Amino acid sequence: MNGRPQIEPDAAASAPDVIGVERSEGPAVAALLAVGIGAFVLGLLTTLAEASTTIRDWLQLTDAVGPLSGKTTFAVIAWLIAWGGLHLALRERARLTTGVLVTTGVLLAAGLLGTFPVFFELFASE
Amino acid sequence: MELTGPELWGLVHGMVFGALFLLAFAGGLAELHLLRPTTETPSGLRVSARRIGLGVTSMAVLAWGTVITGTWIVYPDYREQVPTSPRSILLADPATEAWHTFGMEWKEHVAWLSPMLATVVAFIVLYYGVALARNDRLRRTAMTLFILAFAIAAVAGAFGALITKAAPIQ
Numbered sequence: 001m002n003g004r005p006q007i008e009p010d011a012a013a014s015a016p017d018v019i020g021v022e023r024s025e026g027p028a029v030a031a032l033l034a035v036g037i038g039a040f041v042l043g044l045l046t047t048l049a050e051a052s053t054t055i056r057d058w059l060q061l062t063d064a065v066g067p068l069s070g071k072t073t074f075a076v077i078a079w080l081i082a083w084g085g086l087h088l089a090l091r092e093r094a095r096l097t098t099g100v101l102v103t104t105g106v107l108l109a110a111g112l113l114g115t116f117p118v119f120f121e122l123f124a125s126e
Numbered sequence: 127m128e129l130t131g132p133e134l135w136g137l138v139h140g141m142v143f144g145a146l147f148l149l150a151f152a153g154g155l156a157e158l159h160l161l162r163p164t165t166e167t168p169s170g171l172r173v174s175a176r177r178i179g180l181g182v183t184s185m186a187v188l189a190w191g192t193v194i195t196g197t198w199i200v201y202p203d204y205r206e207q208v209p210t211s212p213r214s215i216l217l218a219d220p221a222t223e224a225w226h227t228f229g230m231e232w233k234e235h236v237a238w239l240s241p242m243l244a245t246v247v248a249f250i251v252l253y254y255g256v257a258l259a260r261n262d263r264l265r266r267t268a269m270t271l272f273i274l275a276f277a278i279a280a281v282a283g284a285f286g287a288l289i290t291k292a293a294p295i296q
Contacts, residue, residue: 027253028264031246035271038242046235064202072197072238079242096263108239108274115235117228 029094030086036107038079043114045071051123132203132295139200140290143192144283147185147244151276154181158251158269161259175256179248182272186248189241189279196286201234203295212293225292229285237282243275 049056049067059070094100113119129137157178160166166174205213216226250268251258258265 023254023257025261025264028250028267031249032267032271035242035246039239042235042238065197066205068197068201068234071235072193075238076242096261096267101267111239112236115232115239117231121227 024092024094025096026090026092026094027087029096029100030090031083032096032100032104033107034079034083034086036104036111037082038075039111040107040114041078041111042071042075043111045074047114047120047123050120051125053125130296132200135195135199136290136295139192139195140283140286143188143195144279144286147188147192147240147279148276148283150181150185150188151272154178154185155269155272155276157181158265158272161265162262163259166259171259172256175251175258179252179255182244182251183248186241186244189244189275192279193238193241196237197234200295204230210296212289212295215293216289222292225285225289229289233282233285233289236278240275240279240282243271243278247272247275 045055045059049059049071056067059067059074061069061073157174161171161174161178163171204211208214209218213226213230216222216230247268250264254261254264258268
């Protein structure tokens with residue numbers, strides 16, 4: 001028991017304006033895939049910066065913050081561009097399928113792996 | 127008794143933005159869990175949806191505040207190339223170097239996933255509003271992302287506290 005009154009689903013669903021406007025799942029799908037892409041890019045850049053001094057130097061947007069400045073800035077940019085593009089492409093038609101959830105999960109897992117020191121240090125260039 | 131600039135920003139980063147985000151999590155998760163037609167009256171669902179939208183949006187803002195202040199204001203002092211910086215102190219002693227090579231290296235990267243995830247949760251709640259109550263799969267997906275955002279923030283916060291204890295920013 002959660003302490004709140006239990007409402008019959010049918011009664012709630014049939015009441016006017018209870019459940020809001022029917023909206024396509026497309027925008028949610030776009031947001032999910034985009035955050036997966038953003039996470040993947042962050043993991044990829046983190047690992048690439050470890051593997052290559054050229055990439056590490058390129059990612060160093062400011063000396064004070066070091067390569068972290070580029071890794072995070074470009075990951076956020078990739079996330080926002082992916083979100084915008086996917087939103088425009090999917091907003092009217094996509095469904096929140098198991099495939100979308102699995103793809104998002106795989107991208108997020110790859111991003112988490114790429115930002116894990118024990119993993120990215122395997123690619124250390126020196 | 128006074129705080130230096132870096133100490134003050136460390137507090138804002140960890141104890142204001144970061145701690146508020148972590149403290150707000152349980153309430154937000156409970157609200158998302160209860161956003162179902164079986165647990166609220168129709169008018170209650172509408173009020174809950176608005177309240178959750180405000181809550182998770184605030185949390186997303188807090189998460190962004192945490193990583194932006196952490197990376198762009200606190201981190202430069204941490205990694206300064208002088209013998210007295212926390213990074214230098216930790217790396218100088220084999221007994222403490224893992225706080226940097228594992229703890230800080232993980233925290234500084236993975237923490238950025240938390241605001242991205244929290245923003246997506248905020249978007250889903252704001253965009254779908256009360257309609258989320260009948261889309262169980264989407265609501266559960268939002269809850270999963272919310273939990274992941276919290277878990278990542280908790281890892282980053284825990285390492286932040288422990289690293290600060292081992293080698294405080296001054």
